[in-house]
Amino acid sequence: MERNIYAERVPIEEMSTDVVRNMKGKGPEKRIVINDKYISTLHKDWAKKLKEDLTDAFGGGEVVLDMSDKPKFSRDGPNYQDLRSHIAYLSILGNYSILTSDPIDARMIKAAGGKLSSKSAKPYSLNQQGCYS
Amino acid sequence: MTYKLFISDMKEGFEPQKSLIDRPEFFDAGHVKGCYFYLSRHGKLGGDTFTVKADQGIAISLLGDVSGHGSQDRYKLQSYTSGLEKVTDQILSARFDEKSIIRGILSIDKRIPTDSLMAFSLVRILKDGSFYYLNGGENTIMSYKKGRSEDLSERFWGKVPKIGAFSLLGNEEKVLQEVSFFKDKLTEGDRILIFTDGVAEYSETRQRGKEELKQERLCEIQEQLCTGKPLDIIIQEINKSAQTQLRKLHEDLADDYTIIGLGMV
Numbered sequence: 001m002e003r004n005i006y007a008e009r010v011p012i013e014e015m016s017t018d019v020v021r022n023m024k025g026k027g028p029e030k031r032i033v034i035n036d037k038y039i040s041t042l043h044k045d046w047a048k049k050l051k052e053d054l055t056d057a058f059g060g061g062e063v064v065l066d067m068s069d070k071p072k073f074s075r076d077g078p079n080y081q082d083l084r085s086h087i088a089y090l091s092i093l094g095n096y097s098i099l100t101s102d103p104i105d106a107r108m109i110k111a112a113g114g115k116l117s118s119k120s121a122k123p124y125s126l127n128q129q130g131c132y133s
Numbered sequence: 134m135t136y137k138l139f140i141s142d143m144k145e146g147f148e149p150q151k152s153l154i155d156r157p158e159f160f161d162a163g164h165v166k167g168c169y170f171y172l173s174r175h176g177k178l179g180g181d182t183f184t185v186k187a188d189q190g191i192a193i194s195l196l197g198d199v200s201g202h203g204s205q206d207r208y209k210l211q212s213y214t215s216g217l218e219k220v221t222d223q224i225l226s227a228r229f230d231e232k233s234i235i236r237g238i239l240s241i242d243k244r245i246p247t248d249s250l251m252a253f254s255l256v257r258i259l260k261d262g263s264f265y266y267l268n269g270g271e272n273t274i275m276s277y278k279k280g281r282s283e284d285l286s287e288r289f290w291g292k293v294p295k296i297g298a299f300s301l302l303g304n305e306e307k308v309l310q311e312v313s314f315f316k317d318k319l320t321e322g323d324r325i326l327i328f329t330d331g332v333a334e335y336s337e338t339r340q341r342g343k344e345e346l347k348q349e350r351l352c353e354i355q356e357q358l359c360t361g362k363p364l365d366i367i368i369q370e371i372n373k374s375a376q377t378q379l380r381k382l383h384e385d386l387a388d389d390y391t392i393i394g395l396g397m398v
Contacts, residue, residue, distance in 0.1 A: 072337075080337075081330055081388055082198065085250055085271065085295070092294070092301050104347040108330060111271045111286065112250070113294040113301075124348055126275070126284040126355055 030057050031099070034087060035069040047086055054094050064117050065091060066099040081108075088114025153376035153386075157368045157394070162187030164260045165395050168365045170372060172390040174331075180389025181329045182214050184221040190259040192224035193393060196296070197252035197272050197329035209244070213251070216241040224257045229265070232309050238296060239305060245297035252295050254286075254327050258319060262397060265314040270295035271330035277358045278323045284355075288315055325395040326358050326367075331388030335375045338382050350374075364394035 032038075032053055039046060057063050065087055071080060088109045091098050097117040100106050103124035106116055110123040150157075150172050157168040165187070173180050183195040194217050199210055220237040223230065238253070245251065252270025257263075266285060268274050274285040293312055294301060302308050319325075333351055353374060357367045371392065379385065 079387065081271075081334060085198065085252075089250055089295070089298050092298065102347075104334070104351075108271050108334075110290045112252075113270075113291065113298060123290070124351070125287060126282075126351055127287055 031064045031066050032057060033066045033069060034071060034083070036071050039071040039083070046083070047090075050087070050090060051094075054090065054096060063094075063096045064099045064119075065096055067105065068099060068101045070102075070105075084108055085112045088112035091115045153372040153379070153390075157365045157392075159365065160185055160187075162191040164262075164398055165191045165258050166364075166398055167191075167393060167395040168368060169393045170368050170391070172386065174386045174389050181331070181391040182210075182217065183391060183393065184214075184218055185393070186221050186225050188225055189227065190225060190257055190263075191395070192221045193254070193256040193327065193395070194221045194224070195254045195272060195327055195329065195391065195393060197254075197270065197331070197391070198389070199249070199251050209249075212244060213241055216244070220255065224255055224265075229257070231313055234267075234314075235309055235312055236305070239299055239308060242296045242299040250295040250297040252329065255314070256325065256327060256395070257314075258325075258395065258397070262319040262323075264317045264319045264325075266317075267293065267312070267314045269293040273326075273328050273330075273333065275326045275328075275355060275358055276317075276323065277325075278319070280359075282355050282359050285315065319397040321397055323397045324358060324364065326354065326392065327395075328354070328392040329389060331386065331390040332371070332375075332392055334388065335386055335390060336379055336382055336384050337387050338384065364396050368392050368394055 091114040097115045099117040103121045106121045107123040157170040159168045186192050223234045252272040254272040255267045257265040268286040268289045
């Protein structure tokens with residue numbers, strides 16, 4: 001049986017340099033970092049808050065939803081898979097792109113219909129690796 | 134003879150598997166033999182639900198990540214699952230009107246609030262081996278044909294959304310034009326695995342990092358499908374590996390976990 005070759009994680013430092021300005025910055029691209037700190041302020045209304053932030057940040061140029069600093073799984077709030085899926089949804093809704101360093105996250109975001117930032121890791125594809133008996 | 138199996142943790146008389154070491158349950162539609170394994174996170178309502186129906190062919194519908202708890206959500210979930218049963222009937226029907234099926238999906242889609250998106254997989258296999266499939270979201274449909282496996286769900290990336298997000302594609306007419314089943318042919322010995330994202334990402338640690346481990350998990354599932362072992366053994370091997378990892382990490386399942394295996398006889 002052939003062995004699969006793994007897709008590579010993109011180092012966060014490499015991704016961040018020219019993508020990031022700040023959330024309401026003046027750069028060509030704007031970024032909202034979706035991390036533990038962000039999520040802990042949202043609780044159940046995280047989706048609503050994120051929508052507000054997107055509206056706030058959206059004033060021309062590309063808005064990047066940065067998931068490279070992954071939020072923790074929470075038993076009370078949204079779990080990571082739900083969160084990722086809803087961010088994918090918001091990305092189609094508002095024409096935003098998602099930045100992730102993780103090829104599996106990229107795969108799941110793509111599957112959920114979300115748009116990936118050009119700096120994001122490429123979605124992990126089983127078909128590219130192949131498996132034969 | 135009509136064979137019907139409706140699975141949901143809301144339905145009386147259905148006992149979902151209680152742990153990853155339990156055995157899958159079998160079903161037999163004549164031309165297709167299969168088995169399923171369904172584990173609900175913390176035994177709570179919500180998560181995954183599926184339907185298997187057989188008559189002249191076999192139809193399978195799987196919803197992933199249906200969320201909600203409590204009586205209000207229970208009512209909503211019952212409404213989704215009854216919609217899913219209708220869609221499964223339409224898939225099984227000899228007429229197989231794709232537009233009616235998509236309309237059935239859209240009618241569920243309209244009832245879903247934007248915070249309850251659902252991944253879905255629809256599969257139809259006829260006695261002559263005609264194989265139809267449609268997938269939206271993070272569920273995976275994996276085939277094994279003539280010694281080679283393929284992830285069929287990748288064909289739908291960027292084309293078919295999750296249920297709850299169809300309105301983003303445009304009006305009903307546009308959706309009916311753009312969304313359609315893929316068609317293929319299965320022969321004796323060919324296999325199909327359908328599973329929800331909880332099978333690929335069953336632990337918090339795997340969600341938080343260790344990307345190579347997560348890729349390994351998908352490879353592991355794919356490689357198991359290629360072994361030629363009986364489907365129930367394949368599913369048990371996949372589950373055993375998750376169970377071992379979870380024990381090492383001292384973790385519980387991070388999500389609902391559903392696998393359906395189908396083998397063309």
